[in-house]
Amino acid sequence: MKRVLFCFLTVLINVILFAQADTTPTPQWRPVYHFTPAKNWTNDPNGLLYLNGEYNLYNQQNPFENFWGHMSWGHAASTDLIHWKHLPIAIPENISGGDTTWIFSGSAVYDKNNTSGFCKNDGCVVAIYTAHSPNRRNQSQYIAYSNDGGKTFTNYDKNPVIDLNKLDFRDPNVFWYEPGKYWLMTVVIPDEHKARFYSSPNLKDWTLLSEFGPQGYTGANWECPFLIQLPVEGMNAKKWVLVISAAGGERGVFEQYFVGDFDGKEFKNDNPADKILPLDYGDTYYAAIPWNNTPGDKKIYTGWMIPNAQPTYPWRGQMSIARDMSLKQTPEGYRLIQKPTAVITKNLDGLSANIVSVVGLKLNNEEINIDKAGKIKGNAYWLDATLSVQSNAVAGFKIAQQKDADGKVINETIIGYDAASKQVFVDRTNAGGKLNENALKRIIDVNSSTIKLTILLDKSSLEVFVNDGEAVLTTYIYPGEHADKIAAFATGGSAEIKNVKIRDLSIVGK
Numbered sequence: 001m002k003r004v005l006f007c008f009l010t011v012l013i014n015v016i017l018f019a020q021a022d023t024t025p026t027p028q029w030r031p032v033y034h035f036t037p038a039k040n041w042t043n044d045p046n047g048l049l050y051l052n053g054e055y056n057l058y059n060q061q062n063p064f065e066n067f068w069g070h071m072s073w074g075h076a077a078s079t080d081l082i083h084w085k086h087l088p089i090a091i092p093e094n095i096s097g098g099d100t101t102w103i104f105s106g107s108a109v110y111d112k113n114n115t116s117g118f119c120k121n122d123g124c125v126v127a128i129y130t131a132h133s134p135n136r137r138n139q140s141q142y143i144a145y146s147n148d149g150g151k152t153f154t155n156y157d158k159n160p161v162i163d164l165n166k167l168d169f170r171d172p173n174v175f176w177y178e179p180g181k182y183w184l185m186t187v188v189i190p191d192e193h194k195a196r197f198y199s200s201p202n203l204k205d206w207t208l209l210s211e212f213g214p215q216g217y218t219g220a221n222w223e224c225p226f227l228i229q230l231p232v233e234g235m236n237a238k239k240w241v242l243v244i245s246a247a248g249g250e251r252g253v254f255e256q257y258f259v260g261d262f263d264g265k266e267f268k269n270d271n272p273a274d275k276i277l278p279l280d281y282g283d284t285y286y287a288a289i290p291w292n293n294t295p296g297d298k299k300i301y302t303g304w305m306i307p308n309a310q311p312t313y314p315w316r317g318q319m320s321i322a323r324d325m326s327l328k329q330t331p332e333g334y335r336l337i338q339k340p341t342a343v344i345t346k347n348l349d350g351l352s353a354n355i356v357s358v359v360g361l362k363l364n365n366e367e368i369n370i371d372k373a374g375k376i377k378g379n380a381y382w383l384d385a386t387l388s389v390q391s392n393a394v395a396g397f398k399i400a401q402q403k404d405a406d407g408k409v410i411n412e413t414i415i416g417y418d419a420a421s422k423q424v425f426v427d428r429t430n431a432g433g434k435l436n437e438n439a440l441k442r443i444i445d446v447n448s449s450t451i452k453l454t455i456l457l458d459k460s461s462l463e464v465f466v467n468d469g470e471a472v473l474t475t476y477i478y479p480g481e482h483a484d485k486i487a488a489f490a491t492g493g494s495a496e497i498k499n500v501k502i503r504d505l506s507i508v509g510k
Contacts, residue, residue, distance in 0.1 A: 047108030219249030393493030411483035433478025
């Protein structure tokens with residue numbers, strides 16, 4: 001049976017669609033240096049566009065309620081990808097003549113040469129999105145334009161620009177393909193596990209170039225695609241990467257990527273068709289797309305952190321930290337590298353209220369509080385560390401920790417490296433909140449005795465970057481009010497925390 005699997009948490013659809021009964025405010029879990037809407041529901045990032053000195057983040061938003069529905073494009077802007085100002089709804093749902101059109105996911109471009117003919121001045125913003133009609137059971141691609149810097153949009157009067165008369169056909173991602181001098185769209189037919197590539201000289205008239213798929217993971221409907229050319233670290237080379245989201249199958253929330261070549265018409269995968277390359281090893285990262293028109297053509301992207309049964313109010317859902325993308329050549333082939341974007345990290349110390357640094361901390365079957373002075377409070381910080389772990393030991397950090405008077409753990413999340421199994425892990429067994437019991441412990445295979453970790457804890461969101469971005473794990477935790485201790489530990493042998501630096505970011509939201 002054909003199913004409508006919207007570009008959001010299909011794996012837990014029955015959880016997300018119900019109205020949240022508890023309206024108790026939860027400021028203790030509101031992130032301070034990640035984007036959240038001021039109130040109500042958010043899902044996919046849309047139309048990520050740098051323009052006039054600001055990063056414009058459009059997002060799937062319910063303007064009225066704290067659960068999924070009334071899909072519209074919300075809007076926020078930032079000069080540094082940390083501090084956000086909330087702006088009015090940019091593209092609201094359309095109810096006309098007994099029909100409802102929801103504004104589903106898509107992208108936005110800056111049409112600097114007025115190829116579309118919509119621009120009144122030097123250039124204008126054009127949004128390309130999926131129009132979903134629940135009445136007509138149809139998804140097609142629409143465009144809308146803005147001549148006020150992306151604040152308000154006018155729908156093209158000859159929409160749709162692509163319509164296959166399909167129930168599932170969505171999530172267009174568009175950029176200017178310079179070699180061919182045309183706009184290039186990547187869009188998916190979800191239930192067929194196919195990505196389609198279209199070209200257009202003017203954003204109105206689209207020609208089908210080719211299809212890709214089914215390949216890789218096909219255990220759930222494909223959604224939210226994008227195609228991007230990335231540099232290879234340490235080499236004078238570039239490769240094309242195709243990213244696909246797919247949630248709802250045995251892998252749960254999942255994004256995959258393919259590395260290959262694009263000749264202006266077809267994408268060809270470097271790897272065998274059944275090779276599956278995970279983008280993130282957690283249980284919440286989804287629907288990520290790149291930023292368009294970035295300074296210096298920097299390759300930055302942002303993903304949605306799916307809220308699962310997130311017990312937050314008056315908002316639900318948030319975005320990940322913005323990440324720089326590149327590729328690295330390995331014995332297995334080219335692999336994706338993701339790091340917190342340099343747009344943020346270049347000023348990280350300036351964002352910090354307090355900084356705790358420790359060097360050469362040796363551990364042997366023990367646990368040590370690494371913030372004895374209690375400088376880091378409130379579970380909003382950025383931790384960078386390098387660990388050297390003995391062959392049979394397990395070592396790392398216990399964060400968002402609280403113990404009772406007898407030393408029994410009430411709350412903690414354990415992030416560590418098991419040298420015997422050569423795995424980095426995140427254990428949320430005692431993390432607090434309503435968590436997916438099938439995802440309490442997640443692992444990443446890492447073949448190294450020295451491990452670099454970047455841990456971003458922001459009240460309730462957790463992102464763990466391993467070995468300079470070779471792998472990332474994104475998830476949520478919901479620690480109690482007093483669960484804010486940070487400890488280093490080693491069990492089964494000895495380890496050395498070669499260095500650890502913790503930056504308190506609690507002032508970011510002040």
